[in-house]
Amino acid sequence: MARDERIKTDIAGEATQPYARRGACPTLARPMPTGDGLLARLRPQGGILTVDQCAQLAQAALLCGNGLLEITARGSLQIRGLRPETVEQFAEAVDAAGIIVSPNPVIELPPLHGGAFGDVADAAAMELLLRDRLAEYLQAPGLAPKLSIIVDGGGRFDLADVTADIRLRAISAEEWIVAIAGDGASARPVAVGSGDEAIVAVGDVLKLLLSTGWQKRCRDIEAERLASVFPDMHAISRHARAGATPSVGMHAMEDGAAVIGLKPRFGQIHANDLLAFLAFLGDLDVTDIRPAPDRCLFITGVSEESAAAVRQSAERFGLSADSDDLSSRIATCAGAGACASSFYATKALAETLIERCPEVLDGSLDLHLSGCAKGCAHPRRAFTVSGDANGYHLILDGLASDAPDAQIAGSDINSAIERLSRLIKSERQAGESARACLDRVGTATITRALRQE
Secondary structure, three states, X not given: OOHHHHHHEOOOOOEOOOOOOEOEOOOOOOOEEEOOEEEEEEOEHHHOEOHHHHHHHHHHHHHHOOOEEEXXXXXXXXXXXXXXXXXXXXXXXXXXOOOOEOOOOOEEOOOOOOHHHOOOOOHHHHHHHHHHHXXXXXXXXXXXXXXXXXXXXXXXXXXXXXXXXXXXXXXXXOOEEEEEEEOOOOOEEEEEEOHHHHHHHHHHHHHHHHHHOOOOOHHHXXXXXXXXXXXXXXXXXXXXXXXXXXXXXEEEXXXXXXXXXEEEHHHEEEHHHHHHHHHHHOOOOOOEEEEEOOOEEEEEEEEHHHHHHHHHHHHHHOEEOOOOOHHHHEEEOOOOOOOOOOOOOHHHHHHHHXXXXXXXXXXXXXXXXXXXXXOOOOOOOEEEEEXXXXXXXXXXXXXXXXXXXXXXXXXXXXXXXXHXXXXXXXXXXXXXXXXXXXXXXXXXXXXXXXXXX
């Protein structure tokens, strides 16, 4: 399909608006309006970019947007600040770079997939088979816009921590397990068999979804209907993962090469910094660059010596190879200065949290700094600071749009952070996490401490 047709029609051939509505995923063809312009999200086929492709994408972000690129929690790329008149130009730049962006629904692969990373089956080949054989169902307008499918080749780096509607995982070179509605531990197995049998099972799940109702998710399928299609599902054992492998840091491979995982500070990098980093990589033998869940990216194919050099130099490009970097424990949106909807500079407040209240950053709490009530950066419950016209809303365990447990004046936020730090220091018992401490002292004590003069 020609690019101009792609922007004007959806995959079912029906007329659409050029910009995505909220609640749907912003795509290359249908970017979403945000406070700093239009936002496009893309995932390259196979999740892989060459260094040159990455550089061309950064150049396009500078030319067509505001230069800000983000890695999402699920490992997609977001380009911010596009304008109506540059959307087509940006799509042309992506095409010119040879970056293939598959149509929705997104099929996610572990960023480090392939035999070199311990996979027992070819996840990329399985994705292409699914798209080919199940195109009629995958392109049906009745599927939910955010339907998620994971294909895992069974290797060392998996997506067990990522939830999905449908997940396929290779348990041997000849056998796949199909599960629905959950992460690697909670998803319900429904079928196990060869690759062909797994594809048939995925098709059966999609047909069930479409017959359940308009844009339903797998969690909406009734147990009785599921069992009628998969009568042997209760006899299928779960196949637990071997154990989590941290994304950030250096990982030695069996062939003597290495992989290094990096995280842009707060998940966002400016195109100029990315271009400078790519120029730094130019003298190294880099195979490719792979965006990854948890707002990371992997650099593959380098020697261990080169990976160590990347690790030492990453910080000057706004990247971190330190899995203990406190900035990685805070979810922030673009914030004021980048997004017109934001009431405060989220990243500046995050830096203040790191400096003045490291006690809360022990990893036990999900922390979310949202510039407004939309909560774009973390659409799940968390310890949330949400901005509004009168200052800050503190939600101790909820969404950015929830009613606040405390309201803090704009001029008092730094003092409130320091009071929170003192509360945790004074109340925390031996061996107790920040979350356990705050849960124990309770909402009333926390809000009272935050309001003290």
